[in-house]
Amino acid sequence: MTPEPENRETLTITDNRNGKSYEVPIENGTIKAPDLRKIKTGPEDFGIMTYDPAYMNTASCKSTITFIDGDKGILEYRGYPIAELAEKTSFLETAWLILNGELPTKEQYKAWVDEITVHTMVHENITSVLQSFRYDAHPMAMLASSVAALSTFYPEAKQVHDPEVRRMQIVRLIAKTPTLAAFAYRHSIGFPFAYPDNDLSFAGNFLQMMYRTAEPKYTPNPILEKALDVLFILHADHEQNCSTSAMRAVGSSEVDPYCAASAAVSALYGPLHGGANEAVLRMLKGIGSKDHVPAFVKDVKESGGDVKLMGFGHRVYKNYDPRAKILKQMADQVFGVTGRNPLLDIALELERIALEDDYFIKRKLYPNVDFYSGLIYQAMKFPVDMFPVLFAIGRMAGWLAQWNEMIQDKDQKIARPRQVYLGYRDRSFVPFDRRG
Numbered sequence: 343m344t345p346e347p348e349n350r351e352t353l354t355i356t357d358n359r360n361g362k363s364y365e366v367p368i369e370n371g372t373i374k375a376p377d378l379r380k381i382k383t384g385p386e387d388f389g390i391m392t393y394d395p396a397y398m399n400t401a402s403c404k405s406t407i408t409f410i411d412g413d414k415g416i417l418e419y420r421g422y423p424i425a426e427l428a429e430k431t432s433f434l435e436t437a438w439l440i441l442n443g444e445l446p447t448k449e450q451y452k453a454w455v456d457e458i459t460v461h462t463m464v465h466e467n468i469t470s471v472l473q474s475f476r477y478d479a480h481p482m483a484m485l486a487s488s489v490a491a492l493s494t495f496y497p498e499a500k501q502v503h504d505p506e507v508r509r510m511q512i513v514r515l516i517a518k519t520p521t522l523a524a525f526a527y528r529h530s531i532g533f534p535f536a537y538p539d540n541d542l543s544f545a546g547n548f549l550q551m552m553y554r555t556a557e558p559k560y561t562p563n564p565i566l567e568k569a570l571d572v573l574f575i576l577h578a579d580h581e582q583n584c585s586t587s588a589m590r591a592v593g594s595s596e597v598d599p600y601c602a603a604s605a606a607v608s609a610l611y612g613p614l615h616g617g618a619n620e621a622v623l624r625m626l627k628g629i630g631s632k633d634h635v636p637a638f639v640k641d642v643k644e645s646g647g648d649v650k651l652m653g654f655g656h657r658v659y660k661n662y663d664p665r666a667k668i669l670k671q672m673a674d675q676v677f678g679v680t681g682r683n684p685l686l687d688i689a690l691e692l693e694r695i696a697l698e699d700d701y702f703i704k705r706k707l708y709p710n711v712d713f714y715s716g717l718i719y720q721a722m723k724f725p726v727d728m729f730p731v732l733f734a735i736g737r738m739a740g741w742l743a744q745w746n747e748m749i750q751d752k753d754q755k756i757a758r759p760r761q762v763y764l765g766y767r768d769r770s771f772v773p774f775d776r777r778g
């Protein structure tokens with residue numbers, strides 16, 4: 343017997359233009375947009391589409407990688423809470439989890455670390471690509487370019503439906519992104535490239551490639567090495583953010599993952615996304631002192647949205663970003679080694695005032711991952727323009743896991759949204775002498 347309408351997992355839609363009713367199935371709290379196309383006023387009618395600029399309320403995929411509850415401030419990778427992963431795992435362990443769905447066994451983890459370690463080198467020709475940039479080239483643009491350049495060295499990467507080919511490119515990208523990042527920095531300061539040291543950890547080797555000078559063997563500070571590893575974990579994935587959506591959309595054309603990852607790096611570069619940690623530091627430096635915080639907050643509130651409190655707000659989190667909470671706690675450990683960052687006082691005052699101010703409370707604006715990460719990066723002597731590059735090193739694991747999931751998802755095909763066309767139609771040509 344068919345259950346009463348109120349018990350069926352469907353929507354009943356009445357088209358008030360002609361009184362017709364339609365029943366649309368509900369699955370996982372969604373309706374399939376193509377199911378709306380049957381709602382027509384006649385045979386010529388294309389049918390109803392959804393209109394959702396910036397995809398504010400549109401799921402682009404099904405995924406089992408990262409879960410976020412924005413209201414409760416929950417973030418889980420494959421079901422494991424971020425705080426537990428940050429405390430108890432290494433970045434490469436978490437990267438394995440994100441990519442494979444389970445925490446690695448001891449044997450899997452050792453083999454994984456060994457495989458990443460021996461793939462940190464890049465083809466020497468890549469150094470010419472990096473050397474071709476001006477000294478003041480932004481390292482994010484250098485990273486986007488050099489990641490795409492990698493595709494020219496691994497033509498087999500185009501075989502995106504071969505699981506072993508995909509796995510090999512995933513290893514190469516996770517292993518080589520820190521090398522490209524460090525090389526971009528060394529180019530910007532006119533230092534020779536410091537090649538990978540296989541005796542060091544993933545984070546330790548990155549610090550070595552960044553900061554080794556004349557010493558024959560670089561020894562990373564263990565507290566900073568651990569802090570950087572945790573930062574990579576916190577940035578590893580974040581479901582369908584802007585750069586991951588770029589990775590999925592570009593990857594849906596079946597281009598190789600190097601070119602798709604280059605698009606993701608480019609999306610992350612934007613100041614509203616991964617470039618926000620760099621913008622937070624510039625904002626704090628611009629404020630200059632705690633005493634100037636009230637005036638700055640007033641400017642933000644009166645700017646009509648033109649001046650933003652960088653590092654605040656989030657499309658999903660309408661509560662405190664759990665990653666910001668972890669970073670705020672971790673800052674003290676780092677400052678214990680590096681000395682307290684004077685900008686922290688300004689940041690804490692900004693947070694204190696914002697969390698009490700109705701303008702921010704009403705808009706549910708809380709500190710996000712970028713608000714504190716920049717302070718820690720700066721204390722660790724990373725230049726400000728390297729902050730989004732550090733974000734990209736961690737996020738590479740998430741981009742690749744999401745890309746890998748998309749390639750295997752039978753629901754997916756090349757991304758090609760529709761539009762609402764409001765322009766002219768069928769116009770006659772106008773010769774030059776009759777224009778204007």
Ligand code: SDX
Pocket residue numbers: 579580582583584613614615616618642646647649650651652653654655656657658705707710711712
């Ligand atoms: C990341 O998506 C992800 O998961 C991203 C990320 C990840 O891990 O991948 O978490 C990483 O990108 C974190 C976000 C870093 N960006 C910033 O910190 C830049 C500052 N934040 C804002 O630009 C903004 O909050 C966004 C872009 C993060 C979110 O923008 P939304 O969801 O589109 O919200 P909105 O712009 O529609 O803002 C709603 C209201 C507006 O005011 P009204 O028009 O209602 O009056 O809130 C205001 C906005 O003007 N607002 C802010 C603000 N953010 C939003 N006002 C002041 N300061 C801000 N930071």
